[in-house]
Amino acid sequence: MHFFPNPYNDEILYSVLARYSVRCGIISHKTIIEGIFGKASARAVMELPFNINGLISNLPVNSPYTGDVFIYNHTLYTFFTAFLPPERAEGIKCLMLEESGGSKAYGKAGILGSRLPLNEYMKFCPKCFEEDTAQYGEGYWHRIHQVPFIMVCPLHETLLYDSTVLVRGHNPQAYIPANGDNCRVNELPYYKPDTIxxxxxxxxxxxxxxxxxxxxxxxxxxxxxxxxxxxxxxxxxxxxxxxxxxxxxxxxxxxxxxxxxxxxxxxxxxxxxxxxxxxxxxxxxxxxxxxxxxxxxxxxxxxxxxxxKEICYKPFGDGPWLCLNPAADHFLEPVIKDVEIKYRRRNKNTNGFFRCGCGFEYMRSVARKQGERVIRGESTGIRGKEDRVIRDKGMGIRSKETGVRDGEVEIEDREAGCEEQGRFVRVVKYGHVWEEKVLELIDEGVSDEEIAVRLNADVRKIRGFNRGKGDRDNMGEDERSKGEGVKGTRIIETLDNSIDFIVKRQKYREEWLRVVGENPDKGRVELRRLGKYTCTWLCRNDREWWEKNTPAKKYVQADNTVDWEIRDKEILQHVKQTVQEILDSEEKPQRISLRLVKTKSGLKSFDLQLDKLPLTKAFIDSAIETPMDLHKRSIRWAINKLNEEGKALTITNITAMTGVGNKYRKQVVEEIKRVLEGLGKR
Structure with missing residues (x-):
């Protein structure tokens, strides 16, 4: 080949070779195809042409085109192999490069077995044909138009027409170019606007x-x-x-x-x-x-x-998940790393069981919605994702007075396009930490109702801890009078004096005496932590003995000595870094204030006792912005964004991006004019 026409944008290889066959001046199709592929038995194939290596070998010297360029940019290879495994796609590519590809590539691509037909005629868009003729002096076959079941041109959004050129014509060696004779507008079937x-x-x-x-x-x-x-x-x-x-x-x-x-x-x-x-x-x-x-x-x-992006259904979102134990130090903190998911066939609910190291376990349910479904719009087809938030920051496990049953947490579900609806989380197990907290509050003389409010439980459950299985009315007169003689004494009857109970009680008593003996300097709270289960059992079943054999409560004054000079220097560096991050942020500027610094830095109110932090206070005072300072930063930010987007630097565009209100609009407009003059703009 002494020359080869440059492919146009989105031109299919069939069309390039058709334009070559016109320009080469040869009449015989067999001679033309032999000159292209070096073999007279080659065929003019549109979708997945083969023997492309033969074409490459016959191109003019120093031609920039390779087999990959033709296959990926000017055939339907990327369409038909998009959903195939990599080894099969590579195999089809090899068949297209080789001389013996032919129908093997179509079979390997699944086209022959799909039972869906290929296009019978070459297709064209009248507007594309008109524009191509005006720009290049000739029309050509667009690759996108030849894809099966493409009914409209994605550029002009108009219906495609069938030409008079058969894809698999009477002469299998003929490349027919697009021209005014074979690309004539004819009558099209009617389709509804929504279908189009x-x-x-x-x-x-x-x-x-x-x-x-x-x-x-x-x-x-x-x-x-x-x-x-x-x-x-x-x-x-x-x-x-x-x-x-x-x-x-x-x-x-x-x-x-x-x-x-x-x-x-x-x-x-x-x-x-x-x-x-x-x-x-x-x-x-x-x-x-x-x-x-x-x-x-x-x-x-x-x-x-x-x-x-690998999709993985997570009905309860990504972990870690919150611990809902109000008695734990990590209450409402994401410390639960694993969830056990079970499907309940009877009600078609998906249940997740969350177990924390503190012993607290709860179950969340995701119910399959019944009734009418919401059909997603054509533009996105995406439903809103659920955003479950704990409604009550105090725990969400409500007492009986709130209308929520014991052992349940009320969860709020927010779904796009759906009404908010209450969800509940059932507590499966409270655990030793929760039970120890109940006993601790009982020791402090807190009422059952107050404990129920603090620990978000049904008051009846608290009374069960306090009263046990027995009742004071069932006790003997001596025991009753003994109990009444001590103010605040609570008598807990738990188990009958069976042999098993006596053996278990003796075991726990010995264990508790060992814990107390090994830690003579520890108070009740520390001893309770050392002997968690032993203490819990004795408090519930042998309270009077436990009181006699446990050290009295210790009241230790906390050590609040803090080297504020050192802390001032540490916090100053942290605050400086936070302020610099705010200034360097590419997001829309926010006014630097004490509240914003606290929020961005993550510092607590205790850390920012500015009366004890003179260096930090001086820096924050110097960094705090006035509203006009913020607007000046916003103007610079808006100019940079408009330059990135290639939009005009006008007062209207800049004020719209800064979002300035009426109060400072006049001052901001003057500042914008000053900045634009400095940039040489008007």
């Missing part, structure tokens, strides 16, 4: 697929992605069992029968309807790319997410 809108969306998805280089993944990857997304949208339970009736109905309502018939993917059709089950099966196989795109758009999955 869906055609546009799919065509843009295909364009994204052609122009991007997404990594090839195995079939099981896509099957797992879809099933995990089914779980997120409640089309499948936690075990992966799909609710096909709901899914099929929503899929049909989402696209409409007219659109699905045009795509030949109506899932209610006996011949076509099994594809959605096949593509999500664990033993998935090759599926037509257009059907992958249909399912991904319905599920609200972008191509980037589908190919690059």
């Amino acid at each position: 809108k869906k055609f546009i969306n799919i065509s843009k998805d295909v364009q994204n697929l052609l122009e991007s280089s997404f990594p090839n993944k195995p079939f099981t990857w896509f099957a797992k992605q879809y099933v995990e997304r089914f779980k997120e949208l409640e089309y499948a339970n936690i075990n992966g069992r799909v609710y096909w009736d709901d899914l099929v109905q929503d899929f049909k309502d989402f696209y409409g029968e007219e659109f699905l018939n045009a795509m030949q993917s109506n899932i209610e059709d006996k011949g076509q309807g099994q594809w959605i089950r096949e593509v999500t099966h664990s033993d998935a196989k090759a599926m037509h790319p257009i059907r992958h795109l249909l399912l991904a758009r319905f599920l609200g999955l972008s191509l980037d997410t589908l190919f690059n």
Whole structure:
């Protein structure tokens, strides 16, 4: 070949070779194709041409084109291999480069077995043809227009027309270029506006697929992605069992029968309807790319997410999770690292069991919504994510007086497009820390009702700890009078004086005496920590003995000595770093104030006792901004953003980005004028 035409933007290789066949001046198609591929038996193939190595070897000397350039940019290879495993995609590429590719590439791509037809005629967009002729002096076949089931041009959003050129024509060696004779506008079938809108969306998805280089993944990857997304949208339970009736109905309502018939993917059709089950099966196989795109758009999955981000259904979000034990030091802190998830078949709920090291265990439930579903919009197809927040910062485990049963936490669910609805968390086990806190409060003389409020439990449960199984009325007269003679004494009857009880009591008594003997300088709180379970059992079942054999309460004054000079220097460095981070932030500026510094630095009120931190106080006073100082920073930030976006530096644009109010608008406008003059702008 003495010359080779440069491919135009989005031109398919078939069209490039067709333009060459016109310009070379040779009439015989057989001679032309022999000159292109070096073999007279070669064929003019549009979608997945083969023997590209032969074409490369016949190109003019120093030609910049390679086999990869032609395959990735000027054939339908990236479309048909997008959802194939990497080894199969590479195999198809090798077949296209080799002389013996032919129909083998089509079979390996799953085209022959998909039962979906290829285009019969070359397609064109009248507006593209007109613009191409005006710009280049000739029209050409666009690659995106030749993709099967692409009904509209993604650039002009107009319906595509069939030309008179057969893709698989009577002469298999002829390359036919696009021209005014074979690209004539004819009558098109009528489609509803909503259907055309869906055609546009799919065509843009295909364009994204052609122009991007997404990594090839195995079939099981896509099957797992879809099933995990089914779980997120409640089309499948936690075990992966799909609710096909709901899914099929929503899929049909989402696209409409007219659109699905045009795509030949109506899932209610006996011949076509099994594809959605096949593509999500664990033993998935090759599926037509257009059907992958249909399912991904319905599920609200972008191509980037589908190919690059592994979806994992987490009904309770990412850990660690909060401990809901109000008696623990880490109350409402994310310390629980593992959750056990179980599916309850009877009510179709997903239950999560959260166990903390303090012994507290609770269960959260995610109920599958019943009734009418919300059909997602075509533009996104994405449902809102649940944002569960503890409503009561004091714990959320309400007493009986609040209307919530004992052992339950009220959770607030916020979902986009859905009404707020109460959810409950059931306490499975309170644990030793919670029980010890109850006993400690009882020792302090706190009333049962107050303990119930502090620990967010039913008052009856607290009374069970306080009173035990027995009742003072069941005791003898001597014991009753003995108990009444001591103010605040609480008599706990727990177990009958059986042999087992006596043996267990003796065991715990000896254990407690050992703990007390080994730690003579410890107080009650420290002893209770050392002998957690022993202390709990004795307090509940042998309280009087425990009181006699436990040291009295110690009241130790806390050591509050702090070297404020050293702390001042440490906090000053931390505050300086925080202020610098605020100034360097690329987000919209915030006014530097004492509150903002405290929030950004994470310092507590105790740490920022400014009357004891003279260096820190002086720096904060110097760093605090007036409203006008903030506006000056905002003006510089807005100018930088407008320059990045390539927008005009006008007073209107800058004031809009700064968000200045009426109070300072006049001063801000004057400052903007001054800055623009300094930049040489008006």
